[in-house]
Amino acid sequence: MALNVSVAVIGAAVRPDVEDESQSLEELLYAVSQDALRDAGLTIEQIDGIVVASNDQFDGRAISIMMASGSVGGVDRDILATPSASEHAFVMGVLRVATGQYQTHLIVGWSPTEASSLAEAQRLGNDPYFHRRLPQDELSAFALQASALEARRPGAGEAAREIAAANRVGRAPRSEARPRWPLEPDMISPPVSGVVAMVIASESFVRARDNSSPAWLRGLGWATETAFLGDRDLASAPALEEAARRAFSEAGLHDPASELDVIELTDATPYQRLIVLDALGFSSHDRWAEDVRSGRLGPDGPLPINPSGGVAAANPVFCTGLIRIAEAANQVRGKAGDHQVADAALSLAHAASGFAMTYQSVLIFGREPGEKLQ
Amino acid sequence: MTATRVGIIGIGQSPFTRRRDDASYPELVREAVVQALGDADLGLDDIEAIVYSLSPDAMVGIGNAERLGIDAVGGRNKRFLRINTGGATGISSVAAAYYHVAAGACDVVMTAGADKVGECGDSQTVLNKIWDPTYERSLPLGTITMLAMSGIRYMHKYGLTEEDMARVVVKNRHHASLNPNAHLRAEVTVEEVMKSRYISWPIKLMDCCPQSSGGGAMILASEKYIKDHKLDAVWITGVGHCSETYYIGDRMGKGFTADHADAYALRNSFDRAYRMAGITEPQKKVDVAELYAPFSNTEYHSIEAAGLAALGESIEQLNEGRFSIGGEIPVNPSGGVLTANAIAVTAMIRVAEIALQLFGRAGGHQVAGAKCGIASGNGGDHQFFGTMVLEA
Numbered sequence: 001m002a003l004n005v006s007v008a009v010i011g012a013a014v015r016p017d018v019e020d021e022s023q024s025l026e027e028l029l030y031a032v033s034q035d036a037l038r039d040a041g042l043t044i045e046q047i048d049g050i051v052v053a054s055n056d057q058f059d060g061r062a063i064s065i066m067m068a069s070g071s072v073g074g075v076d077r078d079i080l081a082t083p084s085a086s087e088h089a090f091v092m093g094v095l096r097v098a099t100g101q102y103q104t105h106l107i108v109g110w111s112p113t114e115a116s117s118l119a120e121a122q123r124l125g126n127d128p129y130f131h132r133r134l135p136q137d138e139l140s141a142f143a144l145q146a147s148a149l150e151a152r153r154p155g156a157g158e159a160a161r162e163i164a165a166a167n168r169v170g171r172a173p174r175s176e177a178r179p180r181w182p183l184e185p186d187m188i189s190p191p192v193s194g195v196v197a198m199v200i201a202s203e204s205f206v207r208a209r210d211n212s213s214p215a216w217l218r219g220l221g222w223a224t225e226t227a228f229l230g231d232r233d234l235a236s237a238p239a240l241e242e243a244a245r246r247a248f249s250e251a252g253l254h255d256p257a258s259e260l261d262v263i264e265l266t267d268a269t270p271y272q273r274l275i276v277l278d279a280l281g282f283s284s285h286d287r288w289a290e291d292v293r294s295g296r297l298g299p300d301g302p303l304p305i306n307p308s309g310g311v312a313a314a315n316p317v318f319c320t321g322l323i324r325i326a327e328a329a330n331q332v333r334g335k336a337g338d339h340q341v342a343d344a345a346l347s348l349a350h351a352a353s354g355f356a357m358t359y360q361s362v363l364i365f366g367r368e369p370g371e372k373l374q
Numbered sequence: 375m376t377a378t379r380v381g382i383i384g385i386g387q388s389p390f391t392r393r394r395d396d397a398s399y400p401e402l403v404r405e406a407v408v409q410a411l412g413d414a415d416l417g418l419d420d421i422e423a424i425v426y427s428l429s430p431d432a433m434v435g436i437g438n439a440e441r442l443g444i445d446a447v448g449g450r451n452k453r454f455l456r457i458n459t460g461g462a463t464g465i466s467s468v469a470a471a472y473y474h475v476a477a478g479a480c481d482v483v484m485t486a487g488a489d490k491v492g493e494c495g496d497s498q499t500v501l502n503k504i505w506d507p508t509y510e511r512s513l514p515l516g517t518i519t520m521l522a523m524s525g526i527r528y529m530h531k532y533g534l535t536e537e538d539m540a541r542v543v544v545k546n547r548h549h550a551s552l553n554p555n556a557h558l559r560a561e562v563t564v565e566e567v568m569k570s571r572y573i574s575w576p577i578k579l580m581d582c583c584p585q586s587s588g589g590g591a592m593i594l595a596s597e598k599y600i601k602d603h604k605l606d607a608v609w610i611t612g613v614g615h616c617s618e619t620y621y622i623g624d625r626m627g628k629g630f631t632a633d634h635a636d637a638y639a640l641r642n643s644f645d646r647a648y649r650m651a652g653i654t655e656p657q658k659k660v661d662v663a664e665l666y667a668p669f670s671n672t673e674y675h676s677i678e679a680a681g682l683a684a685l686g687e688s689i690e691q692l693n694e695g696r697f698s699i700g701g702e703i704p705v706n707p708s709g710g711v712l713t714a715n716a717i718a719v720t721a722m723i724r725v726a727e728i729a730l731q732l733f734g735r736a737g738g739h740q741v742a743g744a745k746c747g748i749a750s751g752n753g754g755d756h757q758f759f760g761t762m763v764l765e766a
Binding site: 002003004005049055056062063065067068074079080082084091092096099124125127128186225226228231241244354 | 429
């Protein structure tokens with residue numbers, strides 16, 4: 001890892017589908033933050049800094065992270081906030097610990113569903129003159145992405161339908177939304193409320209405490225596409241390719257598909273899974289049909305993908321990316337519970353946010369720290 | 375391995391003004407970016423990562439409005455993220471850019487942003503939405519009423535008068551008259567301030583910052599990059615943040631957790647930055663300060679939180695000219711937030727102005743011989759505080 005200090009995940013708590021309406025958001029943030037601290041064996045007094053992420057439009061508040069101060073233990077502490085994406089909170093926390101000026105950090109992200117219409121909240125993310133009236137929300141952007149892929153790669157639709165069918169096995173169809181062509185009802189997962197908290201620490205802190213289950217960050221890449229969909233080739237993901245190039249290079253992976261043990265990726269639609277696997281080099285369009293049919297691109301393949309169920313199982317829109325990071329880290333920590341992949345030693349988390357995956361991040365976790373800057 | 379040493383090598387800022395009908399929001403960002411790149415003699419391809427500086431989306435009227443600025447900062451396929459800590463966003467963004475370099479992740483990072491506060495309709499209507507929708511929004515709380523209550527408490531504890539508040543305005547307007555980038559540059563008298571209408575007692579119209587449009591950008595680099603390219607730099611030697619509670623009710627009434635007169639979390643933040651910079655006696659070390667004070671009364675507790683005066687003693691010292699240009703420790707020689715406030719970048723401009731002072735490039739408001747300066751930013755409901763120490 002090309003940072004001055006190696007950083008590890010030492011605690012995580014994920015609530016990807018909060019159905020209990022008896023708790024306020026503040027109570028939920030407190031509970032999940034405390035769960036992550038307990039998982040790390042720490043108390044809030046041992047936390048040097050906090051990075052939080054939420055979305056003002058989803059929360060219905062301006063500067064929505066303000067409300068979290070007390071719940072996450074931020075009073076008298078050092079808080080930063082990254083409203084661009086929940087995964088960016090993790091990136092920011094890692095950079096801060098890697099300066100050597102912090103030993104530990106708490107990272108918290110959340111995504112509520114109380115807004116009367118998340119689609120309407122998403123439409124506010126368009127420029128008011130050209131795109132807001134289309135109307136463009138995340139689902140319509142995903143549909144444009146899907147149709148672009150179908151146009152570019154014949155067979156993408158069939159592969160996407162097979163992925164959706166595989167995602168559905170053992171689960172009742174969840175979506176009641178009327179999707180946009182070419183998406184079909186069982187290709188998307190309805191938004192749910194979610195909260196996720198993670199604790200990260202420096203190598204010296206982890207070594208001093210003899211923490212037995214750290215997931216070391218070995219590679220970290222993040223990049224952005226441009227915002228206007230018309231300026232992009234939606235059938236490809238150059239920002240993801242750039243993020244992956246950096247992450248693989250830092251982690252020293254030459255053949256990631258054979259070296260990795262498990263992947264948690266952010267695919268709000270099965271078309272996104274195809275785009276992501278293409279960009280990561282784990283499958284290519286001429287192999288999609290074969291790879292899908294053989295189960296190679298599923299949770300039980302030789303390189304298990306989304307053993308947690310992924311976005312298809314629970315879609316807390318804004319904090320989905322941070323949840324993928326927590327799930328990938330937990331696999332290496334041996335703490336993934338029922339969906340633990342046996343002997344997972346090297347994992348990849350992919351996070352994506354915004355219209356048709358504007359922000360792309362790739363993280364590699366391992367059981368040992370990587371190389372530091374000399 | 376200790377953190378990489380980080381310097382400031384490029385600065386861009388708009389001339390702040392009431393409206394910029396000639397420039398869209400992304401164009402304002404780009405204006406500052408072009409200036410900063412020109413200042414550092416770099417191109418967009420030299421920038422490895424971007425920290426986007428933007429406080430509430432609602433001020434721009436676009437959700438995740440940082441996405442509209444991606445092309446303005448040349449962010450495509452680069453490392454890019456946005457910071458928001460309310461009014462402190464600008465200094466938090468500089469800090470975030472600092473962390474990119476200090477962590478060893480990058481050699482050259484840019485932070486940039488812009489705001490069109492005067493064109494958003496009414497900033498206080500937007501800022502009312504930062505409070506709890508059930509308990510506090512309906513009071514109605516705004517940033518002016520919130521800090522009016524702080525002013526009243528400060529009056530009660532330390533004997534502040536409305537004339538004392540006016541004297542801060544007179545000082546900062548004089549400073550702004552020397553700064554071509556300030557928004558309110560006309561000099562005023564104590565009498566004129568006293569005659570301006572009340573907005574929320576004891577704060578009058580002239581005690582308030584303006585709603586400004588403009589952009590800001592800064593480029594930070596590692597010591598190695600600066601030396602390899604033989605660049606001129608000033609150094610970030612101290613960085614701190616500290617937060618208070620969210621609920622205003624926790625700062626007032628019986629059993630408050632923090633005294634609303636004082637800015638104790640700002641003091642803690644400064645303590646962290648000073649500790650990192652190895653400064654034990656700020657009054658002896660600091661030559662110049664740019665402190666985030668959007669209302670005249672708040673400059674007093676900011677000066678005290680920065681350790682430039684003991685609690686309650688800043689009033690007399692300010693009246694004696696200690697914090698004016700030509701005084702011992704000039705505070706807000708640019709005119710400060712009282713004379714220009716484009717919220718997304720206001721706290722970044724505090725850092726930028728200190729950097730210009732240490733470069734010796736502050737022009738008409740230059741503080742002679744400045745070698746060490748401090749900057750601060752306040753955000754949320756007087757909740758998030760960011761501080762920085764810069765040295766030549």
